[in-house]
Each structure stands twice: as C-alpha cells, then as structure tokens.
Amino acid sequence: MAPKELLLITGNSNKIADFNAILAPAGIIVRNQAVDVPEIQGSIEEISIAKCRKAAEIIGGPVIIDDTALCFNAMGGLPGPYIKAFLEALGPKSLHLLLAGFSDKSAQAVATVGYCQGQGHEPILFQGRIDGTIVPARGNMQYGWQTCFEYGETGQTLAEMPDVEKHKISHLGIALGKLVSWLNHLDDRVTDTT
C-alpha cells in the first residue's frame, strides 16, 4: 500500500493547508515537522535533492519537502529558487518591477516536491511547471508572488483564483499529482510481484 500519511518538512501552515487540500482526495494525510534544513545555492533540482536528503537524514525516516521557484524567462530562469528572498525584500507590489527593463514578461511557476525514504536513499523529485506572465500584483497580497503571476490565458493571477480551482491547475497541484501517481504505481508493483 502507498503511505496514507506523509511527513512534510515545513513550519509554514499555509503550505500544510495547500498540501492537505490537494492530497485529501487521494486519501493522503500530510503531517508536518518544522526542521531547520539549510538550503544550498544551485539549480532547482540540486537544491531540492540536497534539502530532501538532509531532511530524511535528520528525521531518520520518510519525508517529503518542497521547493518553490518563480522563473523569469528574460533572466534565464532567475530569480527561480531565490524568489523567497526577492519577495521578502521587495514585497508583492514591487516584484514585477524586476522585469521593467525587459520586454519578455513570461515566466514559469515551478513546484518541486521531493520524497526520500530515509537516510541513504536517493530522493525522488516530482515537478510541476506552469506558464504565465508577470504583472503588477492583483488579488490577496498574502499570496505573495502569486499576486504577480497571471496564469496562462485566464487573465487571472494565481492569487485571484479560488483555491479549489487553483489547485487543479497549479504548479503544486501538478507536482503532487505526479507524487500520487508514483505512490499508486508502487502499490501496483507490489501487487505484480505477489
């Protein structure tokens, strides 16, 4: 059986709520534990793998982690994994100004969820990417950079979409969908060999 409970390494209550909202229909409950895991500099994948491996080592058992990136195409994917620092420094209302000097306002929102069985196991990554356009902030400012990310052709920022709708199409929704498929596939493989 795929695990019905996952341990997410975070102290962010909004993140836990999002994970549970998306994973509840798959019958998965997400608990959380706040652990101080230093993040390295590097690509989204390098950062996620290092974080997941370290978290599993500290916890001594299965964990999931996530990393969120906002990638501006005009900047070769930056701020990318450093978006949190830029959001803290500028706030949602000034974030779009980073692209004022560039005509290409296109961007990708990227969620990378890592699963690691425990110390010595290789982390496995599940990634969701969606395309959008960087715009002046609209919607609930508590949603941070999602106020500046107009999704696809909808004319709505992620922060203007109802949560239920957003989770169906979002970077995190896609990443967690892949995680669920993989967990279910684990079940199939177990069934195949019995």
Add this chain to the structure above:
Amino acid sequence: MAPKELLLITGNSNKIADFNAILAPAGIIVRNQAVDVPEIQGSIEEISIAKCRKAAEIIGGPVIIDDTALCFNAMGGLPGPYIKAFLEALGPKSLHLLLAGFSDKSAQAVATVGYCQGQGHEPILFQGRIDGTIVPARGNMQYGWQTCFEYGETGQTLAEMPDVEKHKISHLGIALGKLVSWLNHLDDRVTDTT
C-alpha cells in the same frame, strides 16, 4: 609570526591573481586549491561562515575563502550573494536592467574574506564594502559586474580603473587589509606573551 602563506579555496585564476597582487606588499603569498564546497542560501555572513567552516573541514587545516556580493539598495541588498547567478544569466551588458524599474541606482560592492584555522575552529570574517552606482556596462567585459559598478564619485566603473588603483580602494582591498591587520595583531599578541 603571522602566516606568510595562505591557502585560498578557489579554482578561479583571476581571483588568485587579485589576492596575490593585494597581499604581496604585506609579504603574504596565496596558494590555491580548487575544492567543491557547496554554498548555502542566506545572508552574506551566513554563506561565508558555512563555506569557510566546510573548506577547513575538507582541507584539514587553515584556509581562506571569499564571497563576493553586489547589493542593490533598492532591493534590500539583493542580488547580493546571488550576483554570480544573475551575471551568468544576464551578462554584464544587461545587468543594469534589473534596476530599470527603480529610481534608486545606488549599490554596495561587498567582499567577505573568511579565515578558519581548521576543523572545529570558528571562522573569522573580514569585510570590505564600497558605495557606488549601477550603470550600463563600461570597461573590460571580462570584469563581469565590475563593468556596471561606478565607484563613489570617480565617474569610473571598477572595470575602467587600473588594477593597481582599484586594489587600493576596492571592497576586496579593504577586506584583505583587515585580514592583514588581524594577522599582524596576532604577532603582537604572541610578542606580548613572551
């Protein structure tokens, strides 16, 4: 006696040349070793301390490391330690466009040199900060972001200044001056106790 030879953890030959040019008058020779030390995300000081500690642990003896940051005041100090990624993504000629949406073009160039005696010893940091203005790139493009940093009231970017002049006023010159003073002070303390 202060060490007359320091081991700088880097594979960058330009950096070694700069260190030697600045430290030669103090009678210090800099050797180097290229070691892959992952850098964490965080403040300049957190990154430098973690890198220095890890390098000393790997080498098993005294090391120096350095971290370079370019801090835009309009962005609360960012890109800061992430400047290398932004420079790689944008190139020197587009770097100033990051500030196109901001009226405050002021910036600080920051060099942080860390010294660690060896495993289990606390790293000590020596920092040089200079004020300037971000401008469209001028000077030798091989100098990277220094082409965009107009120093103080000189009207010259760091990349337009002769190396000898630059080293007298630069962020790295100041940081290494502090290192030399500290090393000499170690000598004084040894002398005092004999």
